[in-house]
Amino acid sequence: MRRLFTKNFDFDPDKIVMCSNCSTCRWTCTSYEEWGSEAMFAGGRLRMLRAYVEKNLPIDEHFVEAIYSCSVCEQCVERCPIKVPYGEIVEDLRKRLVEIGKGPYGKLGAMGDRVFHEHNPYGGEAKERANWITPDLKISDDSNIGYFVGCTASYRRPEIGVATVRMLNHFGIEPQILGTDEYCCCSPLIRTGQIVMPIFKKQEDGSKKKVGTLDVKSIINHNIEEFKSRGVDQIIYSCSGCFRTTTLDWPKFYREKGGILPFSTQHLSQFLAVKLKKGEMKWKNGYNERVTYHDPCHLGRHVGVFEEPREVIKSIPGIDLVEMDRNRYESKCCGAGGGLKGGFGENATNIASRRIEQALEVGATTLISSCVFCKLNFLDAVKRDGHDIKIVNIEDLFSDLMELG
Amino acid sequence: MTEIVQEIKDISDVEWVSTRITERLAASGDTTGIPYYHFRWKKKWLADYVAWPRNAEQVAAIIKFAQKNQIAVVPRGGGTCYYGSASPTRGGVIVDTKPLDKIIEINKEKMWAHIQSGIVWEVLDRKLAKQGLALKVTPQSAPASTIAGWLAIGGKAGIGTPKYGTILDNILEMEVVRPDGTIETITGADMETFYGTSGIAGIVVSLKLSIREMPERTDGLMFSFDSIEHACHLTEELASTSIKPVYLRVTDPEYEWRSQGGLPQNSRKGCFVLVTYDGTADQVEKGIEYARNLFKKAGGTDVGKEHYQKSWDDRFIIEMKLKLEVPTLSMQNFWMKPKNVSHLARKMYEIADKYKINSCYYMVLGAGGMVRFCAFAPSDHRYWMHFMSGKAMLHKLVKMGFKYDAKLYTLGLQNTVYLKKYQKKEYNHFKTVRDQWDPNGLMNPDKLTGSNLSYSRLNLMFTMNGWIRRLMTLFRVARNILQVPRWVKERT
């Protein structure tokens, strides 16, 4: 295709002109709902981007902000009559911004720094990654089943890691865990465009010295090789973000066998649904509450897992599962993904708060999710805004009702 | 009634107004985006400010500020209208009405909803559905467009229009801000100045919209026919019976083929007619039976329930589906009698064949037995000759259309150029409205009352383009960008 676009910001024009500007993706957009500006939804951003490249406008801080104020939830893709792959486009754009030194937005770059040094975006020490493991947990070094814990459970919400391993132990599985050899799945880096990035260190005289290069590919390949060398051929996930990234993104970075991973991936809600189907799961206790289920974008829209978590929840004796106004493919985003929580913390909490209001509207007393990151964000909203609702993940519920705690 | 308005002294102090380039860029375009060729003739295509008022007083304040400083005001709803209707040509302030999205009251006894004007149709529909209520009319752009946006373009063809009339027929009262900043509530004939006038008479802030109970059943059928003439005749018949359809759409085979990714087996290659009824189960049954008999008598073939359902479900996105295949979708839409459509459609095929370009159409039954006929020229603006030839074809259709009493459906910026020449009556009406309410010409300038394009230049450009394209076709150097199946080539 002939490129009529200018060089200031060279971005594949074929991707931009796909959009018809019909704005069907506007009112459901996570960031549009929060900011209320047309620069903050897929169609509006593409319109803006088109003007930037066609008019050769200098990339300014507002442009960078607009591109980063998106949770990559892909509700827009779901709504789009043409299926413009906005998720891919925005990640590509962010990659370009990082390449030309204009991205990532705000303090998001610190995530890249921390993953480079400590293998996690929170900045916890790498050697402390497995500190969440309690003595009662049975972990093996020869099982073919692995558990990818992820950074959030390892450093921020250890109860999730504990509940997941207890759940697996309950079914007689003693999973392999990479421990301190587990590196970030790279979801936050891929979503924010930090694929290859120079890492600098501030010197005493204030100058910056390059100390290395962050390379997502090598981190991902490290994780794959670790699992492979330990003979793991099935990995279970409690974090929807890690699950999505391994399933959909890792193959693009895996250098062997044309990107076919040497293991299968399974979210714990899928794992439980299989157990249920096989009749291997009997609840010890019931849960006499009205609950609603929040579909994490990474698990639902991105990978297509909608029914398994619901089947598991519905099987709990006494539970009353109601649906929120927007569910499954239409589900509202919690606001944490795509770097939104790291870059725009308060806004991410506002978004979570609005989702909780939808749960309250249908009379739910418990909001169940199956993503570590969603849970973290919902809890922040409950803390800030005092919503009267319990926030739990499926594995928490499992651990409680099966008296594994 | 005039209300006291807090004056804006320094616009940079107003927290609901933005001067950021990103926000001005995103709010300055519409479905045409801002392709580079628009930059040239839209002149000052970029707004200076974007304002997000939340009530009538704020709308009034921004309008007064604009008047005082002699800057243009461009009202904006969903930005889904074509032809640059909600895009600036002289900079100024975009008044984005989408934050005016509250439901003020729903009256189930009198069956109206009192709403702010910037609410998106789909959002309102979902909220009404929760109470067992439904909208009577909506445009097919309901997922993105606003109530007042459709009013301002003169909405009369969409879902519900054959049965319930135009958008104006369904508005009981409205609150408006006049171009001098006066806030008024108006009813009856006074409301006509806001119907199809692109905001030149002021900004609609809230309105009472007639609603109904959720219908017991909604269902229909879809048939294919041998020729476009069938569709014209059947549309007329179905529009004039006592059981009115809630939606009737005719697509030509290429449109159907491209938008649905294939045609149902054994379908005829003239056109497709989809018709939907709603109401009580009995009414719907009667409607369907009537249509089925009519379709059978005309020699049509039922495409089956599944294809009907798919096509009905697609009603909100059908207009955009051609974009699946091309990056640039030029379109012209006419308001005309169904019986005249075949002339225009056949002419379109003829020109497209001569120019070696793609073309297809679809039409929707509107109020009063008239249709909105949309002719498309799918293209890629980076293949300049192909793209311009599509535009030239649409230009020719406009010139021809007036012979068949076809009026332009959407006017906006691009079509204003045709008004003075071909739609004198409408042009004079708009002039009167402008002179009476907006003597300074600041409300949505260059729309409806004065074009920033010269008709003669436009005509010359497209005529020359047509000749060159014809020569290119004769010398076999003109190439189409979308492959067409054999039955499409044989359609004329």
Ligand SMILES: Cc1cc2nc3c(=O)[nH]c(=O)nc-3n(C[C@H](O)[C@H](O)[C@H](O)COP(=O)(O)OP(=O)(O)OC[C@H]3O[C@@H](n4cnc5c(N)ncnc54)[C@H](O)[C@@H]3O)c2cc1C
């Ligand atoms: C996919 C698709 C399907 C469509 N289907 C139909 C259809 O079935 N029928 C149909 O008629 N059209 C249709 N259209 C065209 C368009 O969507 C409609 O005309 C729509 O109603 C415009 O509404 P909007 O809110 O997007 O207005 P905008 O595009 O924002 O504005 C339209 C005009 O109204 C003015 N305006 C906006 N708000 C106000 C206000 N509060 N007060 C005064 N003036 C105002 C603007 O200045 C502009 O001139 C379709 C378009 C698309 C993209």
Ligand code: SF4
């Ligand atoms: S990915 Fe989500 S937040 Fe981003 S533009 Fe699409 S809908 Fe909006």
Ligand code: SF4
């Ligand atoms: S729905 Fe798709 S085509 Fe429409 S504005 Fe959004 S991205 Fe563009």
